[in-house]
Amino acid sequence: MTGSPFQYIASSRVRFHQELYLRPRRISHYRFLYVEAGCGEYRIAEESFQVAAGWLGLLAPGVRENRYFGREPVSYLFVEFQAATRLTEQRAVPFPGQDPQRSALISLLKTIQAEQADAGGCLLAAAVRLMFPEADRGTQRRLDDRLRKVVRLIEAAPDQNHRISELAETAGLSEPHLRRLFREQMGESPKQFLRRTRMEFARRLMQQEGLRVGEVAHLLGFASVFQFSAQYRQVLGHPPSEDRGMG
Structure with missing residues (x-):
């Protein structure tokens, strides 16, 4: 996005x-x-x-x-x-x-x-x-500028499995400060946001581009299809094979 x-x-x-x-x-x-x-x-x-x-x-x-x-x-x-x-x-x-x-x-x-x-x-x-009238400004505009940098980095390259230390460096924050800021403004940890963004990207690749599960696992840098499928199920609640058969 x-x-x-x-x-x-x-x-x-x-x-x-x-x-x-x-x-x-x-x-x-x-x-x-x-x-x-x-x-x-x-x-x-x-x-x-x-x-x-x-x-x-x-x-x-x-x-x-x-x-x-x-x-x-x-x-x-x-x-x-x-x-x-x-x-x-x-x-x-x-x-x-x-x-x-x-x-x-x-x-x-x-x-x-x-x-x-x-x-x-x-x-x-x-x-x-x-x-949501209590939010005086748009959701994205309420993000801390440092946090917005991290969000943009993750969303610009969802095929990359960024290290939390790398994300903290991008924001100019310590890792604990980054985690706290993420939970306050995003409602989840940076690791959860990263995984969700990557798995939603994987779903789009399968549904819209027709890639196979193994191809997506390789593209996202997973060591095996099993490892990818386990994380996909953990994040999205169902195996990638269900989405591969749609659209």
């Missing part, structure tokens, strides 16, 4: 008149959801919650399963995107505000969906600010 802390993935307006069930699948991005009509149930990482007409909010990454009931026509709008940092610890966050903020967020989502794009991430940044 480069430039903006938010990267547009996809959006759509979905309408149907029958029950719809989507089996559990691992989702690596955030989703803004606005339910215009109908009702259903979501399950994300073992947590269930109901949605109904008028529900507006944000769904977090995770193993997602959902069902819309066929008692009445269903219509919903969604916008999916990636964020450079974790936005929330919750699986689903209902929009906390009222009009005019609520109408402003819905308008932003409709604009993004109509254009099928948000090249600079500006509209998504505005949507996230409306969603």
